[in-house]
Amino acid sequence: MKFQAQPEITVxxxxxGHHVTADARVxxxxxxxxxxxxxxxxxxxxxxxxGACTVHLDGRRVNACMILAASVDGREVTTIEGLAKGSELxxxxxxxIDHDGFQCxxxxxxxxxxxxALIEEGHASSELEIREWMSGNLCxxxxxxxxxxxxxxxxxxxLG
Amino acid sequence: MESFxxxxxxxxxxxxxxxxxxxxxxxxxxxxxxxxxxxxxxTPKRIIDVVRLDGLDKIEPIANGGLRIGALARLNDxxxxxxxxxxxxxxxxxxxxxxxPQLRNLATIGGNxxxxxxxxxxxxxxxxxxxxxxxxxxxxxxxxxxxxxxIFGWTEACVAxxxxxxxxxxxxxxxxxxxxxxxxxxxxxxxxxHTLPDKRPQDHNILRHGEFITAIELPAPAPRSAxxxxxxxxxxxxxxxxxxxxxxxxxSTIRKARIALGSVAxxxxxxxxxxxxxxxxxxxxxxxxxxxxxxxxxxxxPLSHNAYKIPLAKNAALRVxxxxxxTSA
Numbered sequence: 001m002k003f004q005a006q007p008e009i010t011v012x013x014x015x016x017g018h019h020v021t022a023d024a025r026v027x028x029x030x031x032x033x034x035x036x037x038x039x040x041x042x043x044x045x046x047x048x049x050x051g052a053c054t055v056h057l058d059g060r061r062v063n064a065c066m067i068l069a070a071s072v073d074g075r076e077v078t079t080i081e082g083l084a085k086g087s088e089l090x091x092x093x094x095x096x097i098d099h100d101g102f103q104c105x106x107x108x109x110x111x112x113x114x115x116x117a118l119i120e121e122g123h124a125s126s127e128l129e130i131r132e133w134m135s136g137n138l139c140x141x142x143x144x145x146x147x148x149x150x151x152x153x154x155x156x157x158x159l160g
Numbered sequence: 161m162e163s164f165x166x167x168x169x170x171x172x173x174x175x176x177x178x179x180x181x182x183x184x185x186x187x188x189x190x191x192x193x194x195x196x197x198x199x200x201x202x203t204p205k206r207i208i209d210v211v212r213l214d215g216l217d218k219i220e221p222i223a224n225g226g227l228r229i230g231a232l233a234r235l236n237d238x239x240x241x242x243x244x245x246x247x248x249x250x251x252x253x254x255x256x257x258x259x260x261p262q263l264r265n266l267a268t269i270g271g272n273x274x275x276x277x278x279x280x281x282x283x284x285x286x287x288x289x290x291x292x293x294x295x296x297x298x299x300x301x302x303x304x305x306x307x308x309x310x311i312f313g314w315t316e317a318c319v320a321x322x323x324x325x326x327x328x329x330x331x332x333x334x335x336x337x338x339x340x341x342x343x344x345x346x347x348x349x350x351x352x353x354h355t356l357p358d359k360r361p362q363d364h365n366i367l368r369h370g371e372f373i374t375a376i377e378l379p380a381p382a383p384r385s386a387x388x389x390x391x392x393x394x395x396x397x398x399x400x401x402x403x404x405x406x407x408x409x410x411x412s413t414i415r416k417a418r419i420a421l422g423s424v425a426x427x428x429x430x431x432x433x434x435x436x437x438x439x440x441x442x443x444x445x446x447x448x449x450x451x452x453x454x455x456x457x458x459x460x461x462p463l464s465h466n467a468y469k470i471p472l473a474k475n476a477a478l479r480v481x482x483x484x485x486x487t488s489a
C-alpha cells in the first residue's frame with residue numbers, strides 16, 4: 001500500500017476539473033475554501049454538527065468538514081456556487097428569498113444544499129418530514145419556520 | 161491535528177495487512193475519525209481509506225432467513241433498504257433517529273458501533289482527568305456533571321455511556337459482527353461488542369488493533385420490533401435514554417421478548433431478567449409489564465445527577481414494548 005503525506009487529488013467541482021496536491025490532513029471544506037477559493041461553503045463548527053458546510057458528493061448531501069480532501073479523488077462535488085445557471089438562481093435559492101428563509105445568511109448555503117438534496121430524496125411530503133430531514137442544518141437566527149416554508153414551496157413546485 | 165500519511169486500500173486483504181501495523185487507523189465514513197484527529201483522541205501516523213472497497217456495502221439475505229449488511233453500507237442506505245424497513249423496523253428506526261441526514265450519508269453501519277463516548281470530559285479540547293483519555297488520571301464525571309451518564313455497569317473509573325443508536329437495535333436483534341484481522345477474523349455477538357469499564361476503562365469495545373468489521377449479520381426477521389429515543393429535542397440529538405424491543409406474539413400474549421436500553425451503560429443494556437418474565441404476559445396488562453421490567457432494575461445505581469434516568473428508562477422500556485406489539489407483522 002502506498003501512503004502519502006501530500007496526496008494528489010483530481011476532482012470535479014461544479015463541472016470543472018481540478019488537480020491539486022495537498023497535505024493529507026486537509027479536509028474537503030478547507031480544499032474548497034482555502035485552495036480553490038470557493039468560499040460559499042461555510043465553516044461553522046468544523047465538527048459535523050452545524051451543517052453549514054453541506055455540499056453534494058456524487059449527488060448526495062454530506063458535511064464537507066468530515067471528509068478528507070484526499071478521499072474525494074476521482075469524485076464529483078457540487079457546492080452552492082454550482083447551483084445557479086449564470087444569473088438565474090436555482091429555484092430553491094429563489095424560494096429562500098421569496099419566503100425570507102434567512103436572516104444573517106451564514107447557514108444559508110448549507111441550508112440550500114441540504115434542501116435541494118432533501119427534495120430529490122423525496123423527504124418533503126409534509127412540514128414534519130421537512131423539519132426532520134433538515135435537522136442537520138442549524139440556524140442560529142432561528143429562521144426555521146421560513147426555511148420550512150421555502151423548502152415546502154420549492155418541493156410543491158417540483159423544483160428540487 | 162498531527163501529521164499522517166494517507167493511503168487507499170485496493171483490497172480487503174491489503175487493508176487488513178496494513179491495518180495491523182502500529183499507529184495505523186482505518187477511515188470509512190470519517191465522521192468519528194476526523195473528530196478524534198482534531199481532538200487528539202487518535203494520533204495515527206497512517207490512515208487507510210477503506211470506504212471504496214468493492215462489495216462491502218452490499219445488503220443481502222443469508223441462509224436461515226437472516227440478512228447480511230456489508231459494513232460499508234451507509235447508514236441512510238441500510239435504514240431505507242426495503243428488507244430492513246419491513247423485517248427489522250427496530251434497526252431502521254434506530255438508524256434514522258441517529259445523527260443528521262448528511263452524516264448518515266457518510267457514516268457506515270460498521271463504523272457506527274466503533275464511535276466513542278460523548279462524555280464531555282472525554283471529548284474536552286483541553287485535557288481533563290479521564291481514564292479513557294489518560295489511564296490512571298481519574299474520572300471527572302464521577303463527581304462532576306453526570307446527568308447524562310450511566311445507571312448500569314459503571315465503575316469509579318468510568319461512568320460514561322455509549323451513545324450510538326444502531327447498536328442498541330443490533331443488541332436487541334442478537335446481531336453478529338463479522339470481522340477480519342491479519343491473525344484471523346471472528347464473529348462477535350452485538351451484546352458483547354462493547355466493554356464495561358470494570359477492567360480496562362480506557363477501552364470502548366473488544367476489537368483488537370487492526371481488526372476490521374466486514375459485515376453485520378441479522379438473524380431471522382423481527383417485524384414486531386420498535387425503537388424509542390428519548391431526548392431533549394425532537395431530532396439530531398443524542399439519546400438521554402433509548403429503548404429497543406423485538407417481540408414474538410401469540411395473539412395478544414408475548415411469547416418471547418428481547419429488550420435493550422441505550423445510553424444507560426457503556427454498552428447496549430439487555431434487560432435479561434425482564435425478558436424472562438415478559439414471556440406469557442398479555443400485552444394489555446400494564447401492571448404485569450411494569451413488574452417484569454422492574455426485575456431488570458435491581459442493579460440500577462444512579463450517580464449524583466441522574467437518578468431521573470431510572471424511571472425514564474423503565475417508562476421507555478414499557479412504551480417500546482407496547483409500540484413493538486402494535487407494529488404489524
